[in-house]
């Protein structure tokens with residue numbers, strides 16, 4: 002017996018309890034006593050059946066991710082599952098919470114699985130750039146069929162207990178005390194007598210596999226993998242379960258796992274897993290929180306409406322404020338329609354829609370915000386307008402209410418300084434559409450009170466956002482780096498690269514779309530307006546806007562869009578315009594390769610990230626990665642810009658930046674001190690030492 006595994010005997014039914022908080026991961030200090038306990042129980046004649054259960058909030062939620070990439074200490078999970086399958090008496094996994102990854106694979110080693118009605122079961126390894134390496138790809142299809150297993154393993158999405166029951170993965174679902182139910186279930190099965198067939202020897206699910214349909218679906222999934230190796234390996238492993246004998250398929254699964262776990266993509270995805278959890282941690286963990294019962298949102302446009310929905314979806318009543326009844330009704334109408342779309346897609350029930358809508362209270366009177374504990378303004382991006390709103394809030398908000406701005410660029414210290422309670426002011430920078438996008442930049446202003454900050458960090462988690470705390474600067478972390486990424490776009494065009502060539506370099510890198518496709522989607526007029534406000538110009542983009550080419554919404558931008566089409570085609574007119582503008586400047590077009598495009602866009606992106614770290618606008622390099630992966634589509638297989646800098650080689654990045662700095666004299670290419678230090682030490686950690 003150990004602290005992590007204990008055994009009790011309930012009149013002949015052994016209960017093995019795993020207790021390894023917080024999520025009962027299968028660490029070495031669990032595996033070793035678990036194996037010993039199972040061997041002893043197998044040989045114990047007084048035991049008629051074995052139940053494996055877990056203490057705490059969940060069944061085993063997976064292998065211990067911190068052990069990946071290190072030498073495997075025996076017994077590994079595969080050995081435990083293989084041993085489980087040699088036990089002749091019935092074995093039952095009692096699943097509550099989440100049986101994920103190695104947890105589900107452990108359960109698949111048992112003859113039977115019973116689950117609490119609220120349990121979830123899945124194999125999410127693909128999200129860590131892996132495939133299930135403990136027999137999951139070979140055993141799951143034997144129970145649920147190859148196509149269902151393919152979908153579960155390639156998506157990594159868990160399924161609920163009822164669905165698992167229907168699919169044959171779970172043998173019984175219970176409400177109430179699960180262990181008692183599981184013990185009764187095991188006793189009854191043992192009484193009826195065996196033999197009990199291990200999953201290894203079952204092939205109920207595989208009997209009617211239509212391999213052609215399977216291959217068609219796998220090919221479709223591979224197309225959508227966008228350069229990620231894991232989804233393709235997952236599909237291959239499930240296919241092996243159909244076409245190869247069990248042991249050969251298991252060996253092939255192992256070989257694929259070993260390859261993936263040592264690869265950069267999985268390292269990157271594991272880095273992101275921990276980075277997201279780290280980003281949500283503030284120093285001084287026990288800072289008291291303010292009570293948030295009702296949220297106010299000012300502005301019912303696209304941004305405000307989305308923010309209001311994000312809070313309502315998280316269970317908060319929301320007071321939505323607009324300047325006129327007409328604007329308010331328009332905003333509420335849009336919210337209603339957005340929920341209706343979710344209903345029509347089947348992701349929300351009619352009842353849930355009604356419930357969500359009942360959370361909203363519309364108003365045109367600032368006095369109604371007095372009952373709110375957090376108020377987020379999402380009005381026009383203009384300092385004078387924002388200050389006016391905050392002045393009104395200062396007059397009506399209750400003492401201690403948190404006052405947040407959703408500004409993307411403006412100086413929050415200036416906003417905070419304009420009212421009598423700067424300690425209550427901070428930034429909540431949502432990304433559009435705010436009810437969908439996971440990222441939330443939480444901006445800590447100079448005088449923001451620690452308890453206000455820790456309250457919103459906690460709140461962000463409750464509404465399902467990935468939160469990153471950042472400091473005040475123009476554009477914060479994300480948009481400031483975006484500007485650095487785009488600083489050479491026009492120059493590249495003028496020197497001879499076409500929008501399609503640049504976008505292709507990006508999509509080949511793994512981005513969902515390139516900068517010009519993104520500009521067309523978001524609307525080119527947004528950047529145009531921003532540039533005008535700041536006295537900046539961009540000769541090509543400005544000219545397109547002057548011609549009314551705002552992107553997809555006008556059917557023309559950098560690309561041409563056939564009526565209603567989302568994918569654009571290259572437009573000879575735009576290419577001619579670029580050549581004309583280049584000629585006016587005496588620039589002779591030349592062929593520009595993908596490598597140069599990456600150097601002149603993504604190296605400045607990394608460089609700006611290093612400057613942001615130097616200035617302590619972000620606390621950790623990994624926080625920047627979380628921002629870019631969750632808010633801007635940086636490819637997860639590369640781990641975010643700062644992680645990727647390590648893969649690419651910081652020394653190379655510095656060398657090329659210096660080259661481009663010499664050639665262009667532009668500041669974006671001037672290597673940051675921290676980047677140079679990274680080139681020497683191989684780590685961003687130095688950031689913490691000064």
Ligand code: COA
Pocket residue numbers: 023024026062063064065066067099101102103125126129275278279
């Ligand atoms: N190995 C090691 N640590 C793990 C872990 C694992 N498989 N799963 C979670 N943790 C750690 C987290 O890092 C976190 O640590 P921290 O508190 O020091 O930051 C802690 O457990 C709690 O996890 P968190 O994700 O914050 O809790 P949650 O309640 O929101 O979610 C899970 C719980 C299990 C759903 C979620 O942690 C998860 O999806 N885990 C990964 C499951 C997985 O991929 N398993 C397959 C691996 S084979």
